[in-house]
Amino acid sequence: MKVVKILKSQIPVDKGKVYRFGGDEFAVIYTGGTLEELLSILKEIVHFQVGSIN
Numbered sequence: 001m002k003v004v005k006i007l008k009s010q011i012p013v014d015k016g017k018v019y020r021f022g023g024d025e026f027a028v029i030y031t032g033g034t035l036e037e038l039l040s041i042l043k044e045i046v047h048f049q050v051g052s053i054n
Helices: 002-010 035-053
Strands: 016-022 025-030
Touching: 002 016, 002 025, 002 035, 025 035
Parallel strands: none
Antiparallel strands: 016 025
């Protein structure tokens, strides 16, 4: 759930939404920005996850 909280804080409300899809799967609907912006946000999340495990 930490990742979802970070995702929601990174994606402005007018640019997209994060939905729980099932279990620990989530869907991101991102309509107000570029693909590059979204990929940048997602890369930060991946680094956070990997960094928090170690």
